[in-house]
Amino acid sequence: MDSESVFTELAHETINIVLSIAKVLPFLAALIVIILACQAIWHMVRKGVSVGDSYNSLKTVTFGDESTVVSNKSASVISVLLIFVLWGSFTGSKLLPEFLHVPGPFMGSGEFTYTSDNGAGDTDKATVSIQVHAAGEKGKKPTVASGDGFALNDALVIQAYRSKLLAWDKNDTAKRKTGAKIIKVNDQTISKGNPVDVGFARVALTDKGTLNLVPHKGVQMENIYLPAPEQVWERLITISKEGYQNVTLGQHLGLSLWRVVIGFLIGALVGIPLGYAMGLSNWFRGWFDPIVEFMRPVPPLALIPLVIIWAGIGEEGKVVLLFLAALWIMAIAARSGVSGVRITKIHAAYSLGASKLQILLHVIIPNSLPEIFTGARVAMGVCWGTVVAAELVAAEKGLGKMIVAASKFQNTDVVIMGIVLIGLIGFAIDVGIRVLEKYLVPWKGKG
Amino acid sequence: MSDLHIDNISMRFDLPGGGSVQALKNINLDIKSGQLLSVLGPSGCGKTTLLNIIAGFLAPTDGEIHLEGKAINGPGPERGMVFQQGALFEWMSVRKNVSFGPDMKGVPKSESAPEVDRLLDLVGLQEFKDKAVYELSGGMQQRVALARCLANDPDVILMDEPLGALDALTREKMQSLVLDLWKETGKTIILITHSVEEALLLGERLLVMAPRPGRVHKEYFLPFADLGVGADLREVKKHPDYAVKREEILAMIWEMEEEIMGRTEEAS
Numbered sequence: 001m002d003s004e005s006v007f008t009e010l011a012h013e014t015i016n017i018v019l020s021i022a023k024v025l026p027f028l029a030a031l032i033v034i035i036l037a038c039q040a041i042w043h044m045v046r047k048g049v050s051v052g053d054s055y056n057s058l059k060t061v062t063f064g065d066e067s068t069v070v071s072n073k074s075a076s077v078i079s080v081l082l083i084f085v086l087w088g089s090f091t092g093s094k095l096l097p098e099f100l101h102v103p104g105p106f107m108g109s110g111e112f113t114y115t116s117d118n119g120a121g122d123t124d125k126a127t128v129s130i131q132v133h134a135a136g137e138k139g140k141k142p143t144v145a146s147g148d149g150f151a152l153n154d155a156l157v158i159q160a161y162r163s164k165l166l167a168w169d170k171n172d173t174a175k176r177k178t179g180a181k182i183i184k185v186n187d188q189t190i191s192k193g194n195p196v197d198v199g200f201a202r203v204a205l206t207d208k209g210t211l212n213l214v215p216h217k218g219v220q221m222e223n224i225y226l227p228a229p230e231q232v233w234e235r236l237i238t239i240s241k242e243g244y245q246n247v248t249l250g251q252h253l254g255l256s257l258w259r260v261v262i263g264f265l266i267g268a269l270v271g272i273p274l275g276y277a278m279g280l281s282n283w284f285r286g287w288f289d290p291i292v293e294f295m296r297p298v299p300p301l302a303l304i305p306l307v308i309i310w311a312g313i314g315e316e317g318k319v320v321l322l323f324l325a326a327l328w329i330m331a332i333a334a335r336s337g338v339s340g341v342r343i344t345k346i347h348a349a350y351s352l353g354a355s356k357l358q359i360l361l362h363v364i365i366p367n368s369l370p371e372i373f374t375g376a377r378v379a380m381g382v383c384w385g386t387v388v389a390a391e392l393v394a395a396e397k398g399l400g401k402m403i404v405a406a407s408k409f410q411n412t413d414v415v416i417m418g419i420v421l422i423g424l425i426g427f428a429i430d431v432g433i434r435v436l437e438k439y440l441v442p443w444k445g446k447g
Numbered sequence: 448m449s450d451l452h453i454d455n456i457s458m459r460f461d462l463p464g465g466g467s468v469q470a471l472k473n474i475n476l477d478i479k480s481g482q483l484l485s486v487l488g489p490s491g492c493g494k495t496t497l498l499n500i501i502a503g504f505l506a507p508t509d510g511e512i513h514l515e516g517k518a519i520n521g522p523g524p525e526r527g528m529v530f531q532q533g534a535l536f537e538w539m540s541v542r543k544n545v546s547f548g549p550d551m552k553g554v555p556k557s558e559s560a561p562e563v564d565r566l567l568d569l570v571g572l573q574e575f576k577d578k579a580v581y582e583l584s585g586g587m588q589q590r591v592a593l594a595r596c597l598a599n600d601p602d603v604i605l606m607d608e609p610l611g612a613l614d615a616l617t618r619e620k621m622q623s624l625v626l627d628l629w630k631e632t633g634k635t636i637i638l639i640t641h642s643v644e645e646a647l648l649l650g651e652r653l654l655v656m657a658p659r660p661g662r663v664h665k666e667y668f669l670p671f672a673d674l675g676v677g678a679d680l681r682e683v684k685k686h687p688d689y690a691v692k693r694e695e696i697l698a699m700i701w702e703m704e705e706e707i708m709g710r711t712e713e714a715s
Contacts, residue, residue: 342533342534344530344531344532344533344534345533345534345535345536347502347504347522347528347530347534348528348530348534348535348592348595349547349551350503350504350522351502351503351522351523351524351526351527351528351601351605352524352527352547352548352551352595352596352599353523353524353548353551353552353599354547354551355551358551362536362547362551363536366536366538367536367538369538441538442579443537443538443579443581446537446581
């Protein structure tokens with residue numbers, strides 16, 4: 001491929017992306033309007049409630065004063081609620097009252113008429129009765145009288161979101177092969193390329209002269225694309241009891257966490273001393289600087305293929321990958337922790353008679369702990385992301401494996417449940433380390 | 448005798464871009480045991496370099512320093528150091544900071560505890576001993592630094608602008624404390640300062656240093672430190688000689704600063 005065609009291709013792609021963004025813009029604008037409207041309502045509600053004078057509320061300059069900007073809890077609650085309401089609304093969730101649902105697919109029964117021309121100039125009308133049923137339910141074919149004339153009445157069952165071809169002449173006496181064709185649907189002229197809307201469905205004429213019936217789909221998401229919140233929740237309950245594909249949820253979850261913890265611990269065990277050595281010795285700094293500076297920007301995900309080639313898809317491979325993901329981050333954190341020691345502290349310790357080992361133990365290591373905790377937070381985050389990605393590529397068990405397996409069976413509820421679990425666990429890890437940090441290094445940022 | 452002999456110290460070092468700096472040239476000092484020496488001078492006169500050489504953090508290019516007849520070639524517990532700020536260990540309580548020296552020497556807690564308590568009393572921090580040091584005010588932190596230094600029982604205390612980061616009121620209180628501690632412990636103290644008033648009030652002996660190259664410009668022996676022990680320092684400042692000396696030294700330093708400015712202007 002020559003370079004020019006690459007450029008034209010990229011130009012096309014860029015235009016496509018810009019157009020897609022343009023399509024989303026009205027929705028973005030609507031979201032902003034909703035956010036501002038909620039704020040206005042919240043302000044009106046709050047005016048009625050006395051909240052007292054906090055120091056911040058007495059400040060007249062707030063726009064641009066970062067200290068007055070604190071996360072509004074009400075906004076957070078409304079935001080999360082809104083996500084669930086939208087989710088429920090677009091999936092027809094049972095948790096929401098009907099009037100909050102966006103229009104769903106047509107379901108129930110409907111009928112339309114077609115007018116057939118037997119090819120000899122005679123026309124006859126027949127009625128088609130249709131029952132549209134939800135996925136997973138069994139539709140009942142409407143019973144109809146056969147009617148009279150050469151076109152006879154038909155009955156059809158269609159599943160919501162699906163379409164069906166109607167071979168209308170199967171029971172008619174005027175067949176297509178004898179020249180019969182449909183000229184009108186619901187008394188409106190129909191031809192190829194000019195479908196007719198019969199109120200609950202779109203009826204189109206196919207090349208072969210049959211009718212293609214497409215019931216209206218509404219704007220709700222189909223279940224296999226986005227299941228309702230309660231379905232995801234039910235799925236979580238059943239999977240936590242019964243497991244998914246013969247593996248319990250605890251095993252999936254535990255295995256992913258185990259990999260992260262082991263990989264991170266080995267990475268920290270090697271990386272922290274390495275960082276200390278780099279922070280304390282010219283020789284070690286010079287020796288490892290090129291390696292660390294080169295390996296740091298390599299995303300761990302890019303190492304997955306190599307790790308699979310070298311270590312296979314077993315546990316060793318994943319632990320090695322996570323070890324590598326944590327190693328450089330922890331080494332750099334420890335190094336900057338050492339470099340961050342104020343020279344006056346070291347001088348003070350020396351002039352108080354401390355030996356090198358004592359200075360390492362009582363000054364350098366405690367002084368570097370805040371940096372190491374920051375590194376640990378970053379490393380655990382990266383490890384968690386990496387383990388899921390590695391499991392997506394190759395694993396037998398694990399949360400990543402679970403969602404990629406579920407996606408192959410279109411089990412979207414399992415996929416969404418897995419993603420939510422991955423997010424919650426990642427968040428919990430971060431909060432956990434922050435709590436540990438507050439408890440173990442209370443002097444952080446106070447030196 | 449724990450006299451400190453500074454023997455013809457010179458210090459010059461190469462700059463990375465070529466050229467070199469003569470930070471100190473031919474410094475000779477004899478500091479008697481128990482003397483309180485304050486060192487004053489415009490920035491760049493090498494006073495901190497001199498202190499770092501005495502502390503053993505820097506090696507002079509020429510000359511030698513002896514404390515009690517022993518040559519100095521590195522930091523040691525017989526020379527305690529008090530820094531401007533940020534030298535306390537935030538991960539230790541006030542008490543652990545103060546007992547750091549004895550702890551490092553392996554002195555059992557039971558032995559060091561009475562002395563640590565006495566020092567905490569002396570600097571007025573007994574009730575804060577279990578607090579974290581970052582919970583204390585700047586003045587209190589410097590009290591901890593003083594107590595920590597004294598707990599190690601050094602022969603010489605080196606102070607590098609220990610009160611420089613404090614507000615004027617706290618500074619005045621701390622100056623009294625330094626004088627009291629000096630009288631109480633009888634330690635040799637070398638105090639580096641930017642403030643002419645502080646150098647006058649705290650210096651039994653006062654050195655004015657001049658820059659480029661760093662050298663001793665003038666030396667005074669003053670009565671104010673003795674007068675200030677246990678007394679109100681504001682009364683000491685009313686001494687007729689105080690204002691005279693203050694003006695004299697200020698003029699001296701002004702002149703040096705002007706000279707530096709002139710030289711840099713010529714250069715540019």
